Amino acid sequence: MFDQFATAEPDEAVKLALRRLDEAKARGEGSNLEGVELNEVVVNMGPQHPSTHGVLRLVCTLDGELIKDVIPVIGYLHRSKEKLAEKRTYFQYIPIVDRTEYLASINCEWGYVLAVEKLMGITPPRRAEFIRVISGELMRIASHLVAVGTFVADLSPLGTAMGFYTFRDRELVLDLLESLTGARMMFNYFRFGGVRYDLPDGWIEKCRLFLKKMPKLVDEYEALCSDNAVFLQRTMGKGVITQQDVMDYGITGPNARASGVALDLRRNKPYSVYPELDFEVVVETHGDVFDRYLCRLREMRECVKIVEQCLDMLPNGPFQTGSLRAPYIIAPPPGAVYVGQENPRGEYGTYIESDGSRYPYRLKFRDPCFCNLQLFPKLLTGIKIADAIAVSGSIDLVLGGIDR
Amino acid sequence: MALEVGTNPMSMDAIAAALVEDFGGDLTDVRVQEPDTIVARCDRAALAAVAQRLKDHPQIGYQTLNWVAGVDRMKHFESIYHVYSWKTNTWLQLSVEVPFGTPEVDTVTGVWPCADWHEREAWDMFGIVYVGHPDLRRILLKDDFIGHPLRKDYIDNAENHPHV
Amino acid sequence: MGVSDLRYPKLENFNKPNVITTTADFIFSWARSHSVFPFTYGLACCAIEMLSSGFARYDVARYGMEVFRPTPRQCDLMIVAGTCNEKMAPVLRRLYDQMSEPKWVISMGACATSGGPFYDGYNVVNGVDKIVPVDVYIPGCPPRPEALFQGLLELQGIIQRYKFVAELPEVGAGGDGGRKG
Numbered sequence: 001m002f003d004q005f006a007t008a009e010p011d012e013a014v015k016l017a018l019r020r021l022d023e024a025k026a027r028g029e030g031s032n033l034e035g036v037e038l039n040e041v042v043v044n045m046g047p048q049h050p051s052t053h054g055v056l057r058l059v060c061t062l063d064g065e066l067i068k069d070v071i072p073v074i075g076y077l078h079r080s081k082e083k084l085a086e087k088r089t090y091f092q093y094i095p096i097v098d099r100t101e102y103l104a105s106i107n108c109e110w111g112y113v114l115a116v117e118k119l120m121g122i123t124p125p126r127r128a129e130f131i132r133v134i135s136g137e138l139m140r141i142a143s144h145l146v147a148v149g150t151f152v153a154d155l156s157p158l159g160t161a162m163g164f165y166t167f168r169d170r171e172l173v174l175d176l177l178e179s180l181t182g183a184r185m186m187f188n189y190f191r192f193g194g195v196r197y198d199l200p201d202g203w204i205e206k207c208r209l210f211l212k213k214m215p216k217l218v219d220e221y222e223a224l225c226s227d228n229a230v231f232l233q234r235t236m237g238k239g240v241i242t243q244q245d246v247m248d249y250g251i252t253g254p255n256a257r258a259s260g261v262a263l264d265l266r267r268n269k270p271y272s273v274y275p276e277l278d279f280e281v282v283v284e285t286h287g288d289v290f291d292r293y294l295c296r297l298r299e300m301r302e303c304v305k306i307v308e309q310c311l312d313m314l315p316n317g318p319f320q321t322g323s324l325r326a327p328y329i330i331a332p333p334p335g336a337v338y339v340g341q342e343n344p345r346g347e348y349g350t351y352i353e354s355d356g357s358r359y360p361y362r363l364k365f366r367d368p369c370f371c372n373l374q375l376f377p378k379l380l381t382g383i384k385i386a387d388a389i390a391v392s393g394s395i396d397l398v399l400g401g402i403d404r
Numbered sequence: 405m406a407l408e409v410g411t412n413p414m415s416m417d418a419i420a421a422a423l424v425e426d427f428g429g430d431l432t433d434v435r436v437q438e439p440d441t442i443v444a445r446c447d448r449a450a451l452a453a454v455a456q457r458l459k460d461h462p463q464i465g466y467q468t469l470n471w472v473a474g475v476d477r478m479k480h481f482e483s484i485y486h487v488y489s490w491k492t493n494t495w496l497q498l499s500v501e502v503p504f505g506t507p508e509v510d511t512v513t514g515v516w517p518c519a520d521w522h523e524r525e526a527w528d529m530f531g532i533v534y535v536g537h538p539d540l541r542r543i544l545l546k547d548d549f550i551g552h553p554l555r556k557d558y559i560d561n562a563e564n565h566p567h568v
Numbered sequence: 569m570g571v572s573d574l575r576y577p578k579l580e581n582f583n584k585p586n587v588i589t590t591t592a593d594f595i596f597s598w599a600r601s602h603s604v605f606p607f608t609y610g611l612a613c614c615a616i617e618m619l620s621s622g623f624a625r626y627d628v629a630r631y632g633m634e635v636f637r638p639t640p641r642q643c644d645l646m647i648v649a650g651t652c653n654e655k656m657a658p659v660l661r662r663l664y665d666q667m668s669e670p671k672w673v674i675s676m677g678a679c680a681t682s683g684g685p686f687y688d689g690y691n692v693v694n695g696v697d698k699i700v701p702v703d704v705y706i707p708g709c710p711p712r713p714e715a716l717f718q719g720l721l722e723l724q725g726i727i728q729r730y731k732f733v734a735e736l737p738e739v740g741a742g743g744d745g746g747r748k749g
Contacts, residue, residue, distance in 0.1 A: 012542070048609060049638065054610075075542075078655065160623075184712060338495070349470065364473040374521050
């Protein structure tokens with residue numbers, strides 16, 4: 001029964017790498033060492049690998065330690081979400097959207113719910129909008145904590161240096177979200193026209209306690225890494241994303257902002273109550289690995305500011321538009337809509353086409369990591385493997401979104 | 405040169421009028437979809453030229469491609485291009501009709517490099533062939549997958565499930 | 569067996585359980601079950617809960633299992649956390665085959681147990697037990713770290729039932745002679 005999996009033939013990606021290697025040899029290229037003929041090796045990194053942050057496979061053509069060519073192979077987590085959308089009702093699909101970018105589930109749900117609300121012409125009440133912003137920004141903090149923690153973990157030999165600190169603090173955020181929504185990771189919290197539950201008693205006080213603590217925790221992370229000579233040497237000047245790359249490849253999120261491009265959908269294409277909130281769009285200048293790390297740390301501080309403002313401005317009132325309490329089967333009028341939303345990783349877009357029935361006709365996710373990953377062959381060629389690990393960790397990929 | 409957002413803000417109707425005027429018959433059915441998207445159709449023969457002109461347009465300049473998607477409309481396919489203009493901070497959604505019989509359309513990787521993987525995904529899911537694509541092979545499914553799953557008439561075959 | 573057999577243990581006497589094999593059973597299974605090296609085979613969202621369980625609050629080191637090795641050669645336990653699809657299945661099988669005996673598999677989460685919320689996807693494998701033999705199934709989407717620990721404790725129980733020598737099989741009975749207990 002299991003024998004058909006024992007195959008020794010190279011697959012398409014490896015064949016492509018070998019073809020490119022043959023072409024390079026035919027062109028008469030030499031190695032990077034003087035007087036040595038081309039002696040490159042095609043090596044597979046992944047799909048099971050501790051540093052690829054998921055099931056990403058990189059077919060690398062190596063010349064010693066130098067990477068000459070990288071072919072990313074994805075699809076190892078393709079779960080046919082876009083086809084499943086055509087078999088599930090709009091409401092049944094909300095938990096599946098959660099599992100797209102599983103580290104930022106609330107933000108993914110938000111993108112989907114915004115699109116359906118636009119199709120239906122519903123506006124949630126103000127209290128629900130504020131609760132959405134609060135939970136979305138808390139999720140952003142949790143997501144950046146994982147990003148920074150695993151990134152620094154990749155750089156260190158035994159793997160878990162900063163991870164312990166950031167995951168400990170992520171548990172604090174998840175406690176808050178668990179008492180709000182009932183789940184630690186896949187929240188299933190947003191509804192069309194509001195949210196599922198209102199803030200429980202005492203939640204605001206617990207949240208404020210956490211918000212008072214969070215900036216000191218970010219200070220702790222900065223004290224751990226940002227002045228460390230080895231860390232700086234490994235991250236400064238590496239993996240530079242230029243503004244031309246941002247324009248050509250559609251890079252969004254902290255990766256683009258670290259290169260000096262002030263693109264933040266919460267400012268440029270505001271949704272929900274973001275126009276009323278005062279926060280800074282964190283922009284760095286160099287676009288290297290260190291700047292992306294700094295960008296995420298500073299964004300965590302901005303998230304704290306946003307949540308504090310929301311808690312101060314939180315109005316009383318309903319948390320869900322009355323007409324959508326039950327039944328939960330909706331049939332939006334025919335039409336198509338695209339809504340982009342600022343995920344912790346970039347612009348997460350949902351394109352929904354409805355033909356008037358209970359099931360979507362076409363659902364397409366525009367995933368930020370899918371576009372960011374396209375930059376890999378350009379970013380990773382010509383550098384050493386150790387630097388490649390640092391660069392790929394700083395781009396912050398979540399394969400659930402790339403493969404959908 | 406810093407890449408900035410919204411250096412030339414124009415109203416949606418002004419953008420629609422400018423597109424109709426500059427592109428004439430190539431861009432048909434130009435509509436404004438509130439609040440910040442223009443929807444238009446384009447003929448597949450004219451796509452390559454229109455894409456380059458859209459990118460190089462002096463006032464509006466759609467310089468970034470957001471995504472490319474395929475849609476199965478039961479009578480024909482559609483390849484949808486969603487592009488972003490930094491100067492006006494607006495989007496344009498361009499639909500190109502692709503017939504079932506010869507599902508071929510020109511690639512836009514020469515204009516927008518990030519179309520590479522998006523077009524591969526549309527090929528993978530629908531079978532739309534992008535003529536001139538540097539490396540059109542499956543991206544999300546395994547290499548020997550049979551069929552194009554997001555088509556409406558796709559039936560899940562046993563050939564794709566060797567372990568069952 | 570007489571007293572002389574105990575002083576000079578003969579190989580042919582080792583096909584029956586005796587005080588040496590049962591003591592060895594006890595020591596080896598104590599050692600094996602309390603120092604399992606899991607294999608980091610996190611595929612999807614459940615991998616994040618597996619990671620969380622390895623860190624400070626839900627500490628998997630108290631069970632001796634904090635040594636998550638990325639290479640199959642150094643591992644006993646493969647925790648398949650996440651959805652396996654047709655593209656990943658050969659990789660899963662190959663890595664399972666590369667692990668050395670004795671090895672165990674935990675299928676963590678609804679996707680690994682039965683396909684989960686994606687059961688009717690066109691390229692989702694409905695349960696990794698179609699590809700590798702599974703010892704413990706942990707339901708949940710994702711299972712909380714506490715649920716993962718309950719599964720790990722179940723697995724410790726299974727490991728502790730390993731025996732060097734089989735019990736005498738009953739007449740006419742088939743099977744593996746009670747080796748796994």
